[in-house]
Amino acid sequence: MKQSWDGKDLRDMFAAGSNWLEKSVAEVNAINVFPVPDGDTGTNMLLTLRSVIEEADRASDTTVGVMSKAMAHGALLGARGNSGVILSQIFRGMAKGFDGKAQFTGPDWAAALTQAAKTAREGLSNPVDGTILTVIKDAAGSGQQFADQHPDDLLAIINETVREARESVARTPTLLPVLMEAGVVDAGGQGLYILLDGALRYLKGELEDLQYRKPQMVSANITATRNVNVIAADEEEAYGYCTNFLLEGDNLDPEKIRRKLEDRGQSLVVAGDETAVRVHIHSYDPGSILAYATSLGTLHQIQIQNMDDQHVGFKEMQKQKAMPADIAVVAVAFGPGMIKLYESLGAIVVKGGQTMNPSVKEILAAVEAVEPNKVILLPNNKNIILTASQIKDLTKKSVEVIPTRTIPQGVTALMIFNYESTLEENIQAMSEAVKSVKTVEITTAARSTQIHGLKVQQGQAIGIIDDTELVAAGDDVQDVLMRSLDKGGISSVEMITIYYGADLQAETAEEVVNKLKEKYPGKQIELVSGGQPHYFYVVSLE
Amino acid sequence: MIKLVTDSTCDIPADLIKKYGITIVPINVLFGNETYRDGIDINAEQFYKKLVESKVHPTTSAQSPGYFSELFTRLSKETDEILLVLFSSKISATFESAVQAKALVGDICKIELVDSLQTCGALGLPVLKAAEMIQSGAKLADVAAAVKDMCSRAHSYMVFDTLEYLRKGGRIGRAQALLGGLLKITPILTLREGIVTPVQRTRSRTQAIDALVNLVKGANKIEALMLQHATTPDELEILAKRVAEFYPREKTIFSTVNSVIGAHVGPHVLCVNFIEGK
Numbered sequence: 066m067k068q069s070w071d072g073k074d075l076r077d078m079f080a081a082g083s084n085w086l087e088k089s090v091a092e093v094n095a096i097n098v099f100p101v102p103d104g105d106t107g108t109n110m111l112l113t114l115r116s117v118i119e120e121a122d123r124a125s126d127t128t129v130g131v132m133s134k135a136m137a138h139g140a141l142l143g144a145r146g147n148s149g150v151i152l153s154q155i156f157r158g159m160a161k162g163f164d165g166k167a168q169f170t171g172p173d174w175a176a177a178l179t180q181a182a183k184t185a186r187e188g189l190s191n192p193v194d195g196t197i198l199t200v201i202k203d204a205a206g207s208g209q210q211f212a213d214q215h216p217d218d219l220l221a222i223i224n225e226t227v228r229e230a231r232e233s234v235a236r237t238p239t240l241l242p243v244l245m246e247a248g249v250v251d252a253g254g255q256g257l258y259i260l261l262d263g264a265l266r267y268l269k270g271e272l273e274d275l276q277y278r279k280p281q282m283v284s285a286n287i288t289a290t291r292n293v294n295v296i297a298a299d300e301e302e303a304y305g306y307c308t309n310f311l312l313e314g315d316n317l318d319p320e321k322i323r324r325k326l327e328d329r330g331q332s333l334v335v336a337g338d339e340t341a342v343r344v345h346i347h348s349y350d351p352g353s354i355l356a357y358a359t360s361l362g363t364l365h366q367i368q369i370q371n372m373d374d375q376h377v378g379f380k381e382m383q384k385q386k387a388m389p390a391d392i393a394v395v396a397v398a399f400g401p402g403m404i405k406l407y408e409s410l411g412a413i414v415v416k417g418g419q420t421m422n423p424s425v426k427e428i429l430a431a432v433e434a435v436e437p438n439k440v441i442l443l444p445n446n447k448n449i450i451l452t453a454s455q456i457k458d459l460t461k462k463s464v465e466v467i468p469t470r471t472i473p474q475g476v477t478a479l480m481i482f483n484y485e486s487t488l489e490e491n492i493q494a495m496s497e498a499v500k501s502v503k504t505v506e507i508t509t510a511a512r513s514t515q516i517h518g519l520k521v522q523q524g525q526a527i528g529i530i531d532d533t534e535l536v537a538a539g540d541d542v543q544d545v546l547m548r549s550l551d552k553g554g555i556s557s558v559e560m561i562t563i564y565y566g567a568d569l570q571a572e573t574a575e576e577v578v579n580k581l582k583e584k585y586p587g588k589q590i591e592l593v594s595g596g597q598p599h600y601f602y603v604v605s606l607e
Numbered sequence: 608m609i610k611l612v613t614d615s616t617c618d619i620p621a622d623l624i625k626k627y628g629i630t631i632v633p634i635n636v637l638f639g640n641e642t643y644r645d646g647i648d649i650n651a652e653q654f655y656k657k658l659v660e661s662k663v664h665p666t667t668s669a670q671s672p673g674y675f676s677e678l679f680t681r682l683s684k685e686t687d688e689i690l691l692v693l694f695s696s697k698i699s700a701t702f703e704s705a706v707q708a709k710a711l712v713g714d715i716c717k718i719e720l721v722d723s724l725q726t727c728g729a730l731g732l733p734v735l736k737a738a739e740m741i742q743s744g745a746k747l748a749d750v751a752a753a754v755k756d757m758c759s760r761a762h763s764y765m766v767f768d769t770l771e772y773l774r775k776g777g778r779i780g781r782a783q784a785l786l787g788g789l790l791k792i793t794p795i796l797t798l799r800e801g802i803v804t805p806v807q808r809t810r811s812r813t814q815a816i817d818a819l820v821n822l823v824k825g826a827n828k829i830e831a832l833m834l835q836h837a838t839t840p841d842e843l844e845i846l847a848k849r850v851a852e853f854y855p856r857e858k859t860i861f862s863t864v865n866s867v868i869g870a871h872v873g874p875h876v877l878c879v880n881f882i883e884g885k
Contacts, residue, residue: 248783277672277707278700281777286786402789409788410808480792483807560810562790589811593789607810 068219069168072132076121078264079136081275083114085263086256089280093259096282097252099196099243100147100332101307101347101372106252109146114260116143117156128167133160133177141336141343142311145368148253150309150334150345151185151197155257157336158184171222175212178205178226188319188336190327195241197253203233204261220268227265230258234283250285258283305330307370308351312342314362322361329354347372392488393435396443396475397423397453400567400597403472410479412443420599422448425455432460439488441495442466443475447532465492470532471504472564472595473605503606504531505553507546508599510538526601528552542601543577550581553606561588562605564595574602609741609750610686612678614670614701615645616694617731618835618862627738630682632675632693634701634867635668642668645866654866655838655874664775665870669700675708683716688747690719692734692754694726697801698778719751721758724801726868728833728860728880729763735860736831736882757830761882764797764806764822766815768875776871778803795819816842819879820849828884833860835878837869842877850879 086093086107093107120139124132137160140153161184162177163169169177182202186192207229212222237251238244244251259280266275308330312322319342323335330348337343348354351369358364396407399418407414415431417423432440440462444453453466465488469475478495486494506529513523521527521538528537528549537548555561561581565574571594578592595603612630613619624631633644636654638661643649649657658665682689696702702722709718723730737754745753770786773779779786780803785794793815795807806822809815823829832854836843847856864876 273671273673277704278669284774284777284779284783284786286774406789410790411784476790480790480808480810484804485806559813589791591791 068217069170069173070129070219071168072121072124072127072129074268075129075132075163075169076118076124076136078267079114079121079260080118081267082260082263083111083118085266085275085280086114086259087111089259089282092282093252093256096247096249096255098247098249099241099251100193105146106148107256109149110152110253110256110260112145113140113143113149113152116140119143129163129169129173130160130166133163136160138341141338141341142366144311144336144343144345145309146307147332147334147345148197148256150336150343151188151253152257153343154185154188154334154336155181155197155201158182170216171219172212172216174219175205175208175222175226178208181205188334190323190333190335193241195237195239195244196251197257199237199240200230200233200251200254200257204230223265223268227258227261230254230261231283234258235285238285250283255283305347305349305372306351307345307347307372308354308368309345310343310355310358310367311365312337312344312358312362313340313365315340317342317361322358325357326354391437392439392441392482392491393437394441394443394479394482395428395431395435396479397428397445397449398472398475400564400595402594402596403564406476406593406595407479410476411482412479417449418446418597422446422452425452425459428453429456429459432456432462432464438462440464441482441488441491443469443478445469445472445475463488467492467495467499469499471506472597472603473502473504473562474499476562476605477502477607501607503553503558505529505546505549505602505604505606506532506600507542507549507602507604509601543573546577546602546604547580550604550606553604555581555585555606558606559589560605560607561585561590562593562607563591564593564597564603564605566595566597566600566602568598569601577602608686609688609690609747610682611734611738611741612682612689612691613730613734614693616726616865616867617734618727618833618865619731619735620860620862623735623738623860627735627742629734629738630678632670632678632701634670634694634699634865636866636870637666637668639663643866649866651837651863651866651869654869658869658874659838664772665866666776667699667867667870670704672704672707672711675705676711679708679712679718680715683712687716688719689716690721690737690741690747690751690754692721692723692730692737692758694730695724695798695801696722697724697780698726698798698803717747719747721751721754722801723754723758723761725758725761725763725798727763727765727864727878728835728862729758729761729798729882731862732831732833732860732880732882733757733761757882760830760885761880762797762822762826763878763880764795764819765872766809766812766819766875766877767794767796768873770794772871772873773803778871781805795822812842816846816849816877819846819877823850823879823881824853826881826883829854830882830884831860832858833862833880835862835864835876835880837864837872837876838874839877846877846879 090107094104097104097106117136117139120135124135137156140156144150144153158181159177162180182205204226208226211225234250234254319335330346332347334345394412396412397415397417398404398407404414415423442453444450447470450468457464477498481498510521510525510527516535526542526545528545536552537545539545614632633647636643693702740750782805792808
C-alpha cells in the first residue's frame with residue numbers, strides 16, 4: 066500500500082466523492098432545514114464540486130500543492146448557495162495545508178483538514194455549530210489524533226476522518242435545535258460526509274460499489290416531533306432573496322467586504338482572495354448588495370432567487386417522504402415530560418390541564434394550524450372535554466373528540482393510532498383502547514372531606530382512580546400510592562407506566578419502581594419524568 | 608417455458624421453490640469481512656444464532672450486475688424468456704444491478720424485470736402465483752402484468768422489538784418518526800411505495816400480535832397468506848391459531864424471515880403477509 070499520494074490522487078478521490086454525492090442529491094436536499102428550508106443544499110454542493118473537478122483537470126502540474134490550489138479556485142468560481150460557499154472555503158483551507166507539497170501523507174491529510182475547518186469558520190460572520198462546520202472540525206480533530214499515533218497509515222487516517230464525520234453528522238441535531246425539531250441531521254454535514262465517504266471508497270478500490278450502490282444517509286436517534294410544514298407555518302416572515310455572485314477585481318479585501326455586508330442580511334458567507342471573492346447572502350434588498358459590489362469590481366454568475374418560491378418546492382418534496390398521515394392528533398397536556406411524550410408520539414400539544422384549562426380559541430388555533438383536514442382531539446381532562454367538543458362547530462375541518470379524562474388514557478389512545486386507517490376506524494379503535502387502561506393519580510387534598518367512609522385531611526396525599534373514585538388517603542405519599550395501585554388492580558395488569566411529577570426527585574420515583582419490580586416480577590414497568598405540577602404520580606395500568 | 612427468478616428475501620419454502628423450479632438470487636449478508644450468501648452459505652437458523660452471538664452487527668449488500676449478467680447468460684441457454692421479480696429497489700440496490708445487467712447482456716433473450724417494492728411474503732406470495740400461471744402456460748407479458756398487480760395489493764406487516772437495527776442500517780425510512788420516544792414501544796411497520804413506513808405502535812408483544820391479527824382480519828379478501836417468525840415458534844403458533852379463525856390454515860404458508868431482512872429487523876420479528884383481494 067502506498068504511503069503518499071499526489072495531486073492526481075487528490076483530484077480523482079474527490080471526483081469519485083462528487084459522483085457518490087450526486088446519487089444522493091435528492092435525499093440531501095430533502096433534509097435541508099437550516100439556515101432556510103429551501104431544499105437545495107445537495108444541488109449546491111454538487112454544482113460547486115463540478116467546478117472543483119473542472120479546474121482540477123486544468124491544473125498545470127500534478128503536485129498536490131498545485132492541484133489543491135486549482136481545486137480551491139474551481140470551488141470559488143463555481144460556489145453555489147450557502148453550503149457551496151462554505152465548501153469552497155474548505156477547499157481553500159485544504160490548499161493552504163497542502164501548499165508547496167508534491168505529495169501528501171496521512172499526517173498531511175489531517176493537517177489539511179484542520180486548516181480547512183479553520184478557514185471555513187473564518188469565512189463566516191456568524192458561525193453556527195451543528196452544521197458542516199462542526200462536521201469538518203470533528204473529522205479533522207479525530208484524524209489529527211489518529212495520525213499522531215499511526216502516522217504511517219494513510220488509508221487508516223482517512224478512514225478515521227470519515228468515520229468521525231459520520232458520527233458528527235449524527236450528533237448535529239443535539240447541537241442545533243431546529244434540526245432536532247424537524248427530526249433531521251444537518252444537510253451540509255450529510256453532504257460533506259458522503260463526499261468524503263465516496264473519496265475513501267475510491268482509495269480503497271471499491272469501484273463496483275461506487276458505481277452500483279448508493280450512499281447511506283446518516284440518521285440520528287431522534288423523532289420528528291413536528292413536521293417541517295408546521296415549523297414553516299410558525300415563522301410567517303418571508304425569507305427574502307438568496308443572493309449569490311462572484312466579484313472580480315484588484316486588491317479586493319474579503320474581510321472588509323464581510324464587515325460591510327454583515328448587517329445587510331442573513332447567512333452571509335464571503336470567501337476569496339484579492340482577485341476574486343464569492344459572496345452569498347440572504348437579503349430583502351439584493352439591489353443594494355449588488356450596487357455596493359459593483360463599486361469594487363465586476364460581477365459574474367449573479368444569481369438571485371426568491372427563497373419563498375424555493376420553500377414551496379421544498380414543502381412539496383417533504384410530502385413525499387413524510388408520514389402518510391392525513392389525520393392529525395391534537396392533545397392537551399401539562400408538564401414538560403408529558404408534553405415531550407405526546408410530541409414524540411406525533412401529537413400536536415396544547416398546553417393545559419387541571420388548573421389551567423386551555424380556551425376554545427387556543428385549541429381551535431392548533432386544529433387550524435395542522436396540515437390535515439381531519440383532526441382527533443384528546444382533552445385528557447374532564448374539564449376540557451366540553452371545551453374540546455365545541456371545536457367541531459367552529460371549523461371546516463372534521464374534528465372528533467375522544468373524551469379522555471386522564472393523561473394515560475390519552476397516551477393509550479394515541480399509541481393505538483393507526484397511520485393507515487380512516488378517521489372512523491381510528492376513533493373506534495382509540496375509544497376502545499381507552500377502556501383498557503386504568504389511571505391512578507396521587508395528588509394533595511385541597512380540603513378536608515369524607516367520601517365513602519374515607520376521611521381526608523386537607524394537605525394529605527390522596528389516590529384517585531380514573532379521575533372519579535377516591536380510594537386512599539394518608540400522610541405518606543408512597544404508602545398512598547401503593548394502596549391505590551392495589552385498589553386499581555395492579556396484580557392483574559401487564560404493563561405499568563409511572564409518570565412522576567415536578568415535585569418529586571427521580572431517586573424517589575426509582576425507589577417505587579424497584580419496590581414494584583420486586584413485588585410484581587415479570588411485569589413491564591416503565592418510569593417517565595412527566596414533570597406535571599400538583600400530581601406526585603400519574604400511573605397507567607394496562 | 609418462462610424462467611422465473613426472484614431473490615432470497617422472498618421466503619418461499621424450499622419445497623415450493625423446488626416444485627416450481629424457481630431460481631433464487633442470493634443476497635449477501637456480511638459479518639465484518641465475512642460474506643455469506645443468504646440461503647446458500649448460511650441458513651436462517653444459523654444466521655439468527657450468529658446474530659445473537661456475534662459482536663459485530665451484520666450488514667447486507669446487494670447482488671452485483673456481474674452476477675446478474677452471468678445468470679442471464681446461463682439461463683438464456685435453457686430458455687428465451689426470463690421473468691425477474693425482486694425486492695424493493697428503495698431498500699436495496701439489487702434491482703438496479705439487474706437493470707444494469709440487462710443492458711449489459713443485450714438481447715440474448717427476453718428479460719422482464721419487476722420491482723416488487725415489497726419483500727418477504729409480500730414478494731414471495733405474488734411470485735408463487737406467477738409460478739402457477741407459468742405452469743399453466745400463461746404468456747410472459749400476462750404473468751408480468753399479474754405479478755405487478757399482485758405486488759401492489761400485497762402487504763407485509765412486521766413487529767419490531769427495536770428500531771435500532773433499521774436505523775444503523777440506514778433503512779429507517781418514514782419510521783424515523785417513531786424514534787426517540789420516551790416509552791418503550793413495539794412498532795408494526797410495512798413497506799409503502801417500497802419504503803419502510805410505520806403502521807402502528809403497540810406497547811407489548813401481546814398487543815402487537817393482536818394488531819397483526821386485526822390487520823389480517825381487516826383485509827378485504829385474502830387471496831394468499833404467509834406467516835413468518837425468526838426465533839419465536841411459540842408466538843408464531845399463537846398467531847397462526849388466531850388467524851386460522853378466518854383464513855384456512857391448510858392454505859397458509861409458514862416460513863422463517865431470511866437473513867437479509869433479519870439483519871435489519873432483529874431476531875424477534877413476527878410477520879404477516881397477504882395479497883388483498885380487489
